[in-house]
Amino acid sequence: MGSGKTTSFDIAHRAGVSQATVSRALRDSPLVNPETRERIKKIARELNYQIDRAASRLRSQHSNTLALLFFEDPTSDASQINPFFLSMLGNITRAAARRNYDLLVSFQQLSDDWHIKYEVSNRADGIILLGYGAYSGFKDKVKKLIDADAHFVIWGATGPHLRGHSIGCDNIKGAYDATTHLLSIGRKNIAFIGNKTIDSPEFKQRYEGYCKALTAAGLGIDPELQVYATNQETSGAAAIAELVESGKPFDAIFTASDLIAIGAIKRLRKAGLQIPDDVSVVGFDDIPAASYLSPSLTTIRQDTIAAGQQLVDHVICMINGEVLEPKKVVPKLVIRDSCGGKSSAANQL
Amino acid sequence: MGSGKTTSFDIAHRAGVSQATVSRALRDSPLVNPETRERIKKIARELNYQIDRAASRLRSQHSNTLALLFFEDPTSDASQINPFFLSMLGNITRAAARRNYDLLVSFQQLSDDWHIKYEVSNRADGIILLGYGAYSGFKDKVKKLIDADAHFVIWGATGPHLRGHSIGCDNIKGAYDATTHLLSIGRKNIAFIGNKTIDSPEFKQRYEGYCKALTAAGLGIDPELQVYATNQETSGAAAIAELVESGKPFDAIFTASDLIAIGAIKRLRKAGLQIPDDVSVVGFDDIPAASYLSPSLTTIRQDTIAAGQQLVDHVICMINGEVLEPKKVVPKLVIRDSCGGKSSAANQL
DNA sequence: CTGAAAGCGCTTACAG
DNA sequence: CTGAAAGCGCTTACAG
Numbered sequence: 095m096g097s098g099k100t101t102s103f104d105i106a107h108r109a110g111v112s113q114a115t116v117s118r119a120l121r122d123s124p125l126v127n128p129e130t131r132e133r134i135k136k137i138a139r140e141l142n143y144q145i146d147r148a149a150s151r152l153r154s155q156h157s158n159t160l161a162l163l164f165f166e167d168p169t170s171d172a173s174q175i176n177p178f179f180l181s182m183l184g185n186i187t188r189a190a191a192r193r194n195y196d197l198l199v200s201f202q203q204l205s206d207d208w209h210i211k212y213e214v215s216n217r218a219d220g221i222i223l224l225g226y227g228a229y230s231g232f233k234d235k236v237k238k239l240i241d242a243d244a245h246f247v248i249w250g251a252t253g254p255h256l257r258g259h260s261i262g263c264d265n266i267k268g269a270y271d272a273t274t275h276l277l278s279i280g281r282k283n284i285a286f287i288g289n290k291t292i293d294s295p296e297f298k299q300r301y302e303g304y305c306k307a308l309t310a311a312g313l314g315i316d317p318e319l320q321v322y323a324t325n326q327e328t329s330g331a332a333a334i335a336e337l338v339e340s341g342k343p344f345d346a347i348f349t350a351s352d353l354i355a356i357g358a359i360k361r362l363r364k365a366g367l368q369i370p371d372d373v374s375v376v377g378f379d380d381i382p383a384a385s386y387l388s389p390s391l392t393t394i395r396q397d398t399i400a401a402g403q404q405l406v407d408h409v410i411c412m413i414n415g416e417v418l419e420p421k422k423v424v425p426k427l428v429i430r431d432s433c434g435g436k437s438s439a440a441n442q443l
Numbered sequence: 444m445g446s447g448k449t450t451s452f453d454i455a456h457r458a459g460v461s462q463a464t465v466s467r468a469l470r471d472s473p474l475v476n477p478e479t480r481e482r483i484k485k486i487a488r489e490l491n492y493q494i495d496r497a498a499s500r501l502r503s504q505h506s507n508t509l510a511l512l513f514f515e516d517p518t519s520d521a522s523q524i525n526p527f528f529l530s531m532l533g534n535i536t537r538a539a540a541r542r543n544y545d546l547l548v549s550f551q552q553l554s555d556d557w558h559i560k561y562e563v564s565n566r567a568d569g570i571i572l573l574g575y576g577a578y579s580g581f582k583d584k585v586k587k588l589i590d591a592d593a594h595f596v597i598w599g600a601t602g603p604h605l606r607g608h609s610i611g612c613d614n615i616k617g618a619y620d621a622t623t624h625l626l627s628i629g630r631k632n633i634a635f636i637g638n639k640t641i642d643s644p645e646f647k648q649r650y651e652g653y654c655k656a657l658t659a660a661g662l663g664i665d666p667e668l669q670v671y672a673t674n675q676e677t678s679g680a681a682a683i684a685e686l687v688e689s690g691k692p693f694d695a696i697f698t699a700s701d702l703i704a705i706g707a708i709k710r711l712r713k714a715g716l717q718i719p720d721d722v723s724v725v726g727f728d729d730i731p732a733a734s735y736l737s738p739s740l741t742t743i744r745q746d747t748i749a750a751g752q753q754l755v756d757h758v759i760c761m762i763n764g765e766v767l768e769p770k771k772v773v774p775k776l777v778i779r780d781s782c783g784g785k786s787s788a789a790n791q792l
Numbered sequence: 793c794t795g796a797a798a799g800c801g802c803t804t805a806c807a808g
Numbered sequence: 809c810t811g812a813a814a815g816c817g818c819t820t821a822c823a824g
Contacts, residue, residue, distance in 0.1 A: 127794090
C-alpha cells in the first residue's frame, strides 16, 4: 500500500500473484484460475480498487465510451431542447450502460470535425448523432465522418451516403397510420403541416406517408392543404394562421411533430375553432406534453426505448467491426382526445 | 507519417523540435516561444492531430471530465425523466463545455459508491448530482462521497452535512412570491399540494415559503388545506381528488411542482371546477409543458441556465482546491393564465 | 494457468 | 525558452 492510490500492483502483492494476473482476473479472463480470480476480486473490493480507466484506455486504445452529439437548428432557443430528444437521451444512456459503455454528451458542436475531436482524441470509440432538421447545416460534418471511416450512427436522416449509418423510425408508416385514422373518423380535408424539403428528411417521409394514405383512400393530394412549418411551436401557430387566412376549408390536420401540433392547437383555438369538433389534430413523436394538453393529443409514438437500444447496439457493432443492417423502429398510433370520433374520451386520468 | 496514428513525436519531427516542446505548445504554455508555438500548432492542424486524452489523463491524473448523475424515485417510470432536469442537463453540458470539460451522463446508479466508480477510476474529476425527492434513498451514497472527500455538488438538497456541496434555488422566496401572487388577486383559501417531509427538501422549503406568505398576510395556516403529493402528475391528481372529497372550500392551489400542477388541473376540471374562475393554480419549475397547457400555467421559473453554470463552476472550484460559498439561484414568478386576476390573458401566442 | 517485460502517448520535474 | 528522461497504470503478446 504505502502512499498514493491503490494500483493493480498493490492487489497483486496482497494476493501473492503477478500484476498481469490481477489485470486478467478483474477483466474476467478465462485464463485465470477461478479461485485465484475470486481471491483477487475480493481483495480489490476490500481496497476500494478500481481499474484506472486512463491507463486502460491508453494501453488498449479503446475508451469504452460513446459520444452523443445533439445538433439543433441554430435559430432555436439555446435553452430549449426538443423534448423528444431528451427522451431519447435517457434511453441511450441506459442502453449504453447495459453494454458497459460510458456516455459523453454534448449539445454544442464547437468542433467542425467530430471524428478528430472524439475518436482521434481517444475520447470516444463511436458517435451517436441526434437532431431534427437543419440537415443541410451539418451534412459537411457527416461527410467528414464518412470519409474518415468513423464509427457513427445518425438518427432519422436518410440518403445513400448514409447507408448503414442511419437508424430511424418508419416515418412513412407512422404518417400513413395517422392520416388513415383521420380518414377513418370521417375527416375529408386533412392538412399537412410540416417541412417537405430534404432539409428535414424525417418530415419529408411523414409527408410521403400522408400522401400514401390519401391516395390509398382514393383522395387527391391538395397543395393548398400543405403548409410549411419547422419543428417549433411558433412555426406551427404561424402555419395555422396562414391556413385559416387562405380560406381553404379543412377539418383535420396532421402535423409533422407534436411541437408543431401544440402551436397549431393554440392558434386554431384563437381562430375560434373547436378541437376536435371542428378540427381533428394528430401529431408525431408523443412527447410528454402530448398527454398533458387539453384536449390530450392523438399522436404517433416513436418508441424511444427501442430507438436508444438500436442506436447504441449499432454503433457498438461498428466499433467491433461487425456489419449489421439497421432495423427501423416501429411507430405506434396513440389515440387520445384531439381527434374525436369513436375513440374519443379514452385515456382520461 | 509512417504507420499508426499521429503522435506528438510526429509533430515534433516535422517541426524540428522536441516532443516536450510540442506538448507545451499545444497546451499554450508560456514557456514556448510564440513563433515556435504557432508553427507547431499549424503542423498539428495539418496532420489532424489531437492530443490523446487517455495518455494525457494517465500522465496528469486529471480527466477533465465531469460526471452528471441523475437519481430518481425508483417507483417512477424509467423512461420518463422529469422535464425540469432535462432542461438542467442541457445547460450543464453547455456550462461544462465552456470550461473545457467533457460531461459523462448516467441515469442509472448501478454503483453504490460513486466516488469509487467515477473519481477513483479516473473517469471524472468531479460529480454533479441531480434529483428530486427520494432523498432518503440515496443519502448513504452522499455520505460516502463526503467521507471520501469527493468533489461533488448536489442540486437542491439541504442539511448541515452538505455544507458547501449543495446548490439550489431560493425555494422559500419562490414559494413566497407564488403565494403572495395568489393573495394579491384576492384568493383566500390557498391549498398547498406537495411533500413537506425531509424526503423532499426542496418541497419542504416551498411549503415554508407558502406559510411565510400566509403569515405575512395575517392569515392562518390551515392543515386541512395541505395535501401530500410526490413529484408526479398522477400524484397531483390524487391529491386534488382527496381535497375535493374533503369538502374543504378552496379557491387556489399552490403546487410544489409543475408536474403536480398538471395532474391537479386535470382532476380539478374533472370535478367540474373552472380554472382560473373557480380555482387559481400556481406551479413551480416552469417546465416546457407549463406554457403549452391551456390555460397556460402561472409558475415559478427556476433559472436553469444560471443553475447549470453554478453547478459546473462550483464543482470545478472544488477540483481546483478552491473554496467557494454556493450562491442561491433566484426564482422568478411567470404569470400566465391559470390564476386569473389582473394579469390574466397575457402571454398569449 | 501464470509471470516478466514491453509499451500505449502523453506531462512534467530537472537541467541547461 | 528548450530538451532528455522518467513514469503515469494499465493490457497483452510472448514464453513457459
